[in-house]
Amino acid sequence: MAVTEAPKIITSRIGHEDSHTLERYLATGGYEGLRKALAMTPEAVAHEVDTASLLGRGGAGFPAGRKWAMLRKSPVTYLVVNGDESEPATFKDHLLVERDPHQLVEGVLIAAYALQVSRVFIFLRGEFALGLERVQAALNDAYAHGAVGADIFGSGFSVDVVVHPGAGAYICGEETALLESLEGKRGFPRIKPPFFPAAIGLYGAPTVVNNVETMSNLPWIVLNGGAAFAALGEGRSTGTRLFALAGHVNKPGVYEIEMVKTTFADLIHAPVLGGGIPHGRELKAFIPGGVSAPWFGPDQIDLPLGQDEVAQAGSMLGSGSVVVMDDHTCAVRASWRITKFFSRESCGQCTPCREGSGWLERIMERIETGQGREEDLDLLLDACDNIAPGLTWPPQQTTICVLGSSIPSSIGSAIQMFRDEFLVHIKEGGCPYD
Amino acid sequence: MTDAERPVPVAAPRSTTPTTAVPSHLSAATVERARALIALYPEPRSALIPLCHLAQEQDGWLRPEAMVDIADLLGVTPAEVYGTATFYDMLHTEPVGTYLVSVCTNIACLLHGAAELLEHAEDSLGVNAGATTADGTITLEEAECLADCDRAPCVQVNHRYVGAQTAESFDQLVADLRSGARSTDIPTHGTLIRVRRTTGLEADPATVATERATMAEAQQQRAAEASATAGGGS
Numbered sequence: 001m002a003v004t005e006a007p008k009i010i011t012s013r014i015g016h017e018d019s020h021t022l023e024r025y026l027a028t029g030g031y032e033g034l035r036k037a038l039a040m041t042p043e044a045v046a047h048e049v050d051t052a053s054l055l056g057r058g059g060a061g062f063p064a065g066r067k068w069a070m071l072r073k074s075p076v077t078y079l080v081v082n083g084d085e086s087e088p089a090t091f092k093d094h095l096l097v098e099r100d101p102h103q104l105v106e107g108v109l110i111a112a113y114a115l116q117v118s119r120v121f122i123f124l125r126g127e128f129a130l131g132l133e134r135v136q137a138a139l140n141d142a143y144a145h146g147a148v149g150a151d152i153f154g155s156g157f158s159v160d161v162v163v164h165p166g167a168g169a170y171i172c173g174e175e176t177a178l179l180e181s182l183e184g185k186r187g188f189p190r191i192k193p194p195f196f197p198a199a200i201g202l203y204g205a206p207t208v209v210n211n212v213e214t215m216s217n218l219p220w221i222v223l224n225g226g227a228a229f230a231a232l233g234e235g236r237s238t239g240t241r242l243f244a245l246a247g248h249v250n251k252p253g254v255y256e257i258e259m260v261k262t263t264f265a266d267l268i269h270a271p272v273l274g275g276g277i278p279h280g281r282e283l284k285a286f287i288p289g290g291v292s293a294p295w296f297g298p299d300q301i302d303l304p305l306g307q308d309e310v311a312q313a314g315s316m317l318g319s320g321s322v323v324v325m326d327d328h329t330c331a332v333r334a335s336w337r338i339t340k341f342f343s344r345e346s347c348g349q350c351t352p353c354r355e356g357s358g359w360l361e362r363i364m365e366r367i368e369t370g371q372g373r374e375e376d377l378d379l380l381l382d383a384c385d386n387i388a389p390g391l392t393w394p395p396q397q398t399t400i401c402v403l404g405s406s407i408p409s410s411i412g413s414a415i416q417m418f419r420d421e422f423l424v425h426i427k428e429g430g431c432p433y434d
Numbered sequence: 435m436t437d438a439e440r441p442v443p444v445a446a447p448r449s450t451t452p453t454t455a456v457p458s459h460l461s462a463a464t465v466e467r468a469r470a471l472i473a474l475y476p477e478p479r480s481a482l483i484p485l486c487h488l489a490q491e492q493d494g495w496l497r498p499e500a501m502v503d504i505a506d507l508l509g510v511t512p513a514e515v516y517g518t519a520t521f522y523d524m525l526h527t528e529p530v531g532t533y534l535v536s537v538c539t540n541i542a543c544l545l546h547g548a549a550e551l552l553e554h555a556e557d558s559l560g561v562n563a564g565a566t567t568a569d570g571t572i573t574l575e576e577a578e579c580l581a582d583c584d585r586a587p588c589v590q591v592n593h594r595y596v597g598a599q600t601a602e603s604f605d606q607l608v609a610d611l612r613s614g615a616r617s618t619d620i621p622t623h624g625t626l627i628r629v630r631r632t633t634g635l636e637a638d639p640a641t642v643a644t645e646r647a648t649m650a651e652a653q654q655q656r657a658a659e660a661s662a663t664a665g666g667g668s
Contacts, residue, residue, distance in 0.1 A: 043653065075646070088579035089542040116649055118642040119476070126487070126524045126626065127580055129593040133629040140632040149636030156645055158637035162474045165626060167483050168523030170578065184482030184508070186521035203477060246542035246583035253584045291541055321583075323541055337544050341578055347521075 003270050006232050006258035009220045009240050010213065014099050020134050022141040025102040031147055033219030037110045038155040040222075045114040049218065051226030053238045057092075058082055058173070058211030059290065059319045061307050067208060068115060070198040077205035079117040080197075081108055082178055083124040083131075083212040086170040087290040088341060090321035092242035093212040095254045097124060097131035100216065101138035105161065107215035109148060110222055112159045115208060120161045123178055126168050136163050170345035174401045175209040177347065188349050189401035213242055213320075233259035237306040243267060247286075247324040250275035260306035264288065264296070267305065268324055281326040285417060289318025291338045292406030294393060295413035314393050330433040331421050335414035336364035342407045352387045353404030359383055360411060367422060370430035377415060377422055384408035457506060459499035464492050468507055473634060478508045482518055486525050490624035495526040523578075524593070524626075531566045532622050533611045536577035537599075538588040543579075546598070548587035552576055554601040559608065571612055573623075594620050 013019040013028055025031070037045045050065030081104070085093040096104060104122070112120050124132050139161055142148045150158045169187045171177045176190035179202050194200050201207020217239065221229050229239045237259035245267060246252045255273050264286065268274045277283060285295045288303075294315040296303070303313055310317045325334060343357035360383055366372050381391070388395035388405040391412055395405035415422060424432050457465050468488055472481040485507065489500035501515040508515075519525040537555055539548040552563060555574055559567055563576040582588040585598040589607070596607060610616045621628065 041653070041656065042649065043656070075650075085581050086579060088540045089583045090579075091581040091583050094581040116646055118637050118646070125581075126522075127590065127593050129626055130595070132627045136627060136629040136631060140629070143633045143636070149633065150638065150641065156648070158642050158645060160474075160635045160637045163631070164480075165484060165487055166522075167486065167519075167525050169521060181483065182480055183477065184479035184510075184518060186518055244583065246586065247545045252542075252586070287541075323545070325545060329545060334541060334544065337539065337541055341540055344578060 003266055003272055004258045004261045006240050006261070008256050009229075010096065010100070010103065010216045010242065011254070011256045013103070014095065019099045020101055020138065022102060022138070022145060025100075029223070030102055030219075031106055031142075031145070033222040034106050034109050034113075034147060035153055037113055037222045038153055038157060042114050042116055045110060045222060048221055048226040049114065052217075052221045052229035053226075053236065054214060054217055054221065054229065055237065055307060056211055057213035057217075057241065057320065059087065059292075061317065064210060064214050067196070067198065067210070068111075070196060071115065071206055071208060074206055076115045076117050076198075076208055077119075078202045078207040079108070079112050079115060079120045080175075080179065080182065080202060080207055080209045081120065081122040081212060081215055082173065082175060082209055083122060083128070084166050084173040084178060085128075085212070085319075086125055086173050086345075087292065087319040087321060088338070089244060089246045089287070089323045090290055090319040091244045091246070092254050092320055094128060094131065095242075096212050096216050097128060098134050101131075101135040102142065103216050103219060104135065104212055105138050105142050105148070107218035108161060109142075109152070109159065110218040111208070111210065111215060112161075113157055117208075118159050120159065121164050121182060121202075122161060123164045123166060123172075123182060125172075126166045132163060132165055139163060169347075170341075171347045171401070171403060174403065177401070178209065179207065186347070188347050189403075191400055233261065234304075234306060235260065236308055241305070242320055243305065244319075244321045245274050245324070246321065248277050248281070248326040248329070249324050250278050257305060260304045260309065262305050263302050264305065264322065265301040267322060268301070274324070277324065277326050279326075281328060284325045284327045284329050285331070285413075286325065287321070287323040287410075289316045290321045291323075291341065292316075292402070292409055293318050294409045295417060297417055311394075316394075328433065330368070330431055331414045331418040332364065332368045332425055333431065333433070335410040336361070336368050338410040339364050339407065342403065346403060350399035350404055352398045353407065356383055356387045356404070357407050360407065364411070367425050368431055370425070370428075372422075372426040374426055376426065377419070380411055380415065384411055457503035459497065460489065460503045461492060464488055465503075465507070467630075468504075470631075470634065472507065474631075479510055482508060482510070482515060483522070483525075486515070486519050487624075487626050490526065491626065492624070494532070494622065494624045495529050498527075501527075529566070529570075530623055531573035532571050533591050533620070534573045534575060534593075534623050535608075535611075536575050536580065536590045536593075537563075538577045538580045538582075538586075538590075540577075540579040542583035543587040546586035551587045551589075551599060551601065551604065555604060558601075558605055572608065591616070591620050592623050593626060596620075 018024045054064045055061045172181045172187040177187040181187040197207040339361045343361040348354045502512045505512040537552045566573040589599045
């Protein structure tokens with residue numbers, strides 16, 4: 001396998017210094033997708049997205065077309081865009097909102113037309129100060145350009161788009177928590193069922209929630225056709241996707257890659273992508289899809305970057321973030337930090353997650369700092385088992401949302417792959433990497 | 435703050451519509467912007483978080499008096515504003531420094547020395563993470579992932595990215611913040627979005643209703659034609 005010559009679908013403008021401006025956007029085919037969509041019927045636009053088989057790029061990987069289809073029979077009231085990108089080491093939406101905000105706005109308008117929605121909220125995480133400014137500026141320009149507002153481009157279709165700033169809470173990336181937050185409340189995920197906001201969404205009304213990257217793909221799909229998108233990739237994983245590569249690589253960054261045709265080895269080592277591991281060190285482990293995902297070792301590096309392929313191997317492609325750890329990395333410390341993150345970000349509604357995360361973090365801390373006990377390994381696994389019974393993949397859930405069942409991933413992986421390292425910490429009373 | 439100075443929580447009766455009470459703490463300009471924001475949402479309460487950001491822009495942090503005004507503007511109780519605000523890391527119900535310096539120590543940054551950078555920051559500023567320097571200039575915080583992982587360890591000042599930092603560059607950054615050298619690109623704490631919305635809502639509800647009805651009718655007609663064609667073929 002190798003890096004393919006697939007077209008750049010959503011990062012085509014990123015190289016330009018002024019990629020965020022309306023002038024550059026219009027000069028590079030901007031808003032042509034929207035014009036084309038407005039000349040089609042809403043069903044035909046939705047059909048193209050269905051044909052593209054575009055899997056949601058937020059983390060769960062649910063087909064966008066199918067999400068929409070659930071609503072085609074009853075009128076959709078709201079479209080909400082999830083730009084609360086907070087999964088650790090995921091920074092692809094950060095790039096899209098800062099560097100190509102018009103592409104996001106155009107994608108949103110195409111979706112609004114297909115769904116016949118008149119009110120859209122773009123929810124962006126509050127820490128994206130520049131992103132919020134860029135998207136608001138793009139929206140102001142788009143209103144002036146006639147692309148948003150009343151009777152857009154003279155089509156007889158009116159729609160308003162509102163940029164909504166978050167205020168710092170990982171859990172708001174969970175779509176029902178996001179809706180609660182958008183209603184001015186604490187970001188508590190809602191009890192399921194109903195499983196989808198399609199049934200009961202914002203203010204109880206039918207709502208579609210889609211990720212920033214998912215929306216950003218729409219202008220290209222409408223212009224080039226869903227079939228052209230589906231021709232890229234393989235199986236259920238169609239098109240290209242953004243991968244955020246971080247950790248111990250020479251060239252960390254966001255790369256747009258054709259799905260399935262490229263492997264983790266390519267992403268990490270190819271000179272045009274990650275460029276290998278610095279200081280001539282060896283790969284110890286990598287996290288394939290955000291810190292909620294179980295880790296992979298060097299023997300799994302030849303797996304293709306495809307949703308089903310990674311799932312079959314026992315993890316997930318999740319949010320499209322790949323974290324590389326070299327052989328000088330302490331597995332205990334890495335997994336302790338991830339556990340601390342979940343402990344800080346647990347919303348506190350469900351006991352297994354609220355209490356379990358804090359308990360696990362304290363045990364991990366004492367192992368890393370040399371206060372660990374031999375029975376701690378069993379204790380960790382037992383506590384993990386109480387949060388996600390059976391420690392299976394995908395995990396069993398004891399909590400309202402999947403934050404809880406994501407906590408055991410890193411601890412389970414670290415113990416399974418590097419049990420000896422835990423024992424050394426306990427026996428020697430400290431971290432061997434310090 | 436002594437007990438006498440501590441603001442008394444106001445137990446306003448719960449109502450479903452914004453009250454007509456004149457906000458006493460938020461300035462006229464802030465209230466005008468607040469009302470424009472409220473108008474963007476189908477329910478006033480949805481503007482709660484944006485209004486908290488506005489109040490922080492005026493005061494640098496979320497004062498109890500501001501929360502009472504926000505409650506009046508939205509038709510909720512001050513307790514509901516406080517209850518929501520305390521859930522979110524970016525809404526500060528206690529004073530913060532002019533510059534909030536956030537050092538991410540999550541996994542990608544940890545692998546690039548973020549824990550050591552935070553330790554250096556604590557030593558050089560003389561405060562623990564979560565505290566403010568004695569001169570009130572800088573609040574240091576240990577942040578969760580800020581989504582700038584290719585420039586690790588990642589640091590934000592008032593939620594503006596300042597790129598990967600070393601111990602030396604961090605000290606220079608702090609010196610620049612103190613001398614005012616960064617005051618043009620980094621506004622003081624509380625100012626989040628400097629680009630304001632230039633229009634209100636333009637899709638008038640009556641027009642939208644007519645448009646959607648026409649669309650639905652056309653859609654039904656297409657469906658009927660399609661099924662007639664399919665029926666004729668069988």
